[in-house]
Amino acid sequence: xxxxxxxxxxxxxxxxxxxxxxxxxxxxxxxxxxxxxxxxxxxxxxxxxxxxxxxxxxxxxxxxxxxxxxxxxxxxxxxxxxxxxxxxxxxxxxxxxxxxxxxxxxxxxxxxxxxxxxxxxxxxxxxxxxxxxxxxxxxxxxxxxxxxxxxxxxxxxxxxxxxxxxxxxxxxxxxxxxxxxxxxxxxxxxxxxxxxxxxxxxxxxxxxxxxxxxxxxxxxxxxxxxxxxxxxxxxxxxxxxxxxxxxxxxxxxxxxxxxxxxxxxxxxxxxxxxxxxxxxxxxxxxxxxxxxxxxxxxxxxxxxxxxxxxxxxxxxxxxxxxxxxxxxxxxxxxxxxxxxxxxxxxxxxxxxxxxxxxxxxxxxxxxxxxxxxxxxxx
Numbered sequence: 001x002x003x004x005x006x007x008x009x010x011x012x013x014x015x016x017x018x019x020x021x022x023x024x025x026x027x028x029x030x031x032x033x034x035x036x037x038x039x040x041x042x043x044x045x046x047x048x049x050x051x052x053x054x055x056x057x058x059x060x061x062x063x064x065x066x067x068x069x070x071x072x073x074x075x076x077x078x079x080x081x082x083x084x085x086x087x088x089x090x091x092x093x094x095x096x097x098x099x100x101x102x103x104x105x106x107x108x109x110x111x112x113x114x115x116x117x118x119x120x121x122x123x124x125x126x127x128x129x130x131x132x133x134x135x136x137x138x139x140x141x142x143x144x145x146x147x148x149x150x151x152x153x154x155x156x157x158x159x160x161x162x163x164x165x166x167x168x169x170x171x172x173x174x175x176x177x178x179x180x181x182x183x184x185x186x187x188x189x190x191x192x193x194x195x196x197x198x199x200x201x202x203x204x205x206x207x208x209x210x211x212x213x214x215x216x217x218x219x220x221x222x223x224x225x226x227x228x229x230x231x232x233x234x235x236x237x238x239x240x241x242x243x244x245x246x247x248x249x250x251x252x253x254x255x256x257x258x259x260x261x262x263x264x265x266x267x268x269x270x271x272x273x274x275x276x277x278x279x280x281x282x283x284x285x286x287x288x289x290x291x292x293x294x295x296x297x298x299x300x301x302x303x304x305x306x307x308x309x310x311x312x313x314x315x316x317x318x319x320x321x322x323x324x325x326x327x328x329x330x331x332x333x334x335x336x337x338x339x340x341x342x343x344x345x346x347x348x349x350x351x352x353x354x355x356x357x358x359x360x361x362x363x364x365x366x367x368x369x370x371x372x373x374x375x376x377x378x
Contacts, residue, residue: 027097029066030104031076035059037111041082045107048077059109069097078107083135085111115331116375117338118142118161119349120150123367129163131178134331134351134374136362142180149174151195151371155222156202158376162186164194173207175222178375186224195239198222199266200246200288206230208238208251217251219266230268241284241293242266250274250293252282261295261308274308285328288376294318294328294337305339305356318356329372330354338362340370 031047046054047064055064057078078091088108095103115134120127124141127148131140143149147167154161160182162175173187173196187193191211198205199219206219212229215236220227231237235255242249243263250263256273259280264271275281279299286293293308300317303324307316319325323343330337331351338351344361347368352359363369 026068026070026099027101027103029069029074029076029095029097030102031057031064031066031107032061032104033057033059033078033107033109035085035109035111037085037113039082039084039114040111041080041085043080045081045109046079047107048079050074051077054079071097071099073097076105081109082111082114084114085109113377117329117349117362117372118152118154118375119340119363119369119372120152121363121365121367121369123365123369129161130369132362134362136364140180142176144180152373153197154373154375155198156200156376161373162196162198162205164196173205173224184224186220186222188224197240197242199242200244206240206242206249208240217249217268219249230264230266231271232268237262239282239284241286243286244288250284250286252284261293283327285330287330287334288332294330296326296328305337316356318352319359320356327371329374331374332376338372338374340372 033045040059044059045057047057048054049066057064074095076093076095081087093105116131118129118131121130126146127150128141129143129149129152131142132138145167149163149165152161152163159178160175164171165174171192171194172185173193174183174185176183189211191209193207193209196205196207204219205222208215209218215238216229217231217237217240218227218229233255237251237253239252240249247266248263249266250261252259253262258278259282260273261275261281261284262271263274277299279297281295281297283296284293295306295308296303297306302322303326304317304319305325305328307318321343323341325339325341328337328339335354336351337354340347340349347370348361349363349369349372350359350361
């Protein structure tokens with residue numbers, strides 16, 4: 001066998017999208033991808049044979065062909081899969097080649113909606129509300145105002161954002177469309193109004209305010225009318241969070257002398273202490289489907305994100321990091337939790353699995369990014 005023949009046998013890939021006569025020198029591997037869902041990666045994937053040179057592979061249809069593959073077992077590997085896409089089975093397939101054979105390999109990929117998050121950032125010099133995809137791409141400044149805008153919360157259908165703004169000289173609650181248009185001041189009050197949260201049925205907004213001399217939890221209609229004070233205690237009551245069925249509200253309170261999470265009916269009745277711990281517990285976030293409640297606590301000496309069962313029977317530390325971890329926000333399907341943290345020396349928005357594993361920095365900015373809010377249905 002001459003030197004040229006030896007080189008041909010050793011080659012694992014000679015082309016893409018076509019084939020050539022293999023003669024007696026080996027077999028052929030044809031690779032395709034079948035991708036379903038939305039937010040498909042326009043750049044497609046890559047595929048390699050036995051860790052050789054990666055070839056571009058389209059998300060659907062077009063074929064990559066490896067020719068003159070020598071007899072024996074080989075490994076076909078898929079790469080470049082977007083973060084919102086999942087490969088059915090492993091991202092590699094083993095094939096066995098006999099001279100003259102053609103083996104076909106198909107990778108099945110599903111791409112659910114990428115998802116979006118609103119969050120607060122001072123990257124433009126003042127606090128603004130931004131929108132980004134759940135992988136950190138597609139960044140958009142929604143507010144573009146020299147005043148402080150922050151603490152966004154989504155309407156249940158994902159079409160609007162309610163938030164706190166100081167553009168009228170004091171903290172008020174505003175609402176805008178998801179693209180930043182249609183801005184309306186809902187509170188029009190000289191007091192501090194903040195921390196708004198939309199009810200699951202879309203008919204009400206809970207918020208905290210010191211309009212009666214101390215912070216209490218209020219509920220209003222989504223047009224700013226029919227304001228009702230639902231707590232009435234001389235201590236701080238704030239940071240409301242609706243239960244998934246809208247019949248209860250979790251909130252942070254100092255009525256026991258330290259920050260605790262209470263739960264009450266949506267009219268303020270039957271309030272009870274859920275955390276019962278001498279540490280600081282606050283920032284409750286109810287999962288959209290059901291229990292548990294995510295919250296922030298310094299019960300181990302630093303602020304961490306925890307999970308709490310409804311009756312407080314089970315409490316789990318999710319973050320286990322000496323930095324500040326706070327303001328948890330559930331993904332629509334309950335599989336992930338976004339939060340902000342200063343573990344990178346400035347505040348960034350991270351996302352992790354609901355069990356606390358696989359934390360990923362989404363924002364990666366030298367500015368401070370915090371208070372994420374996951375868009376429903378995205």
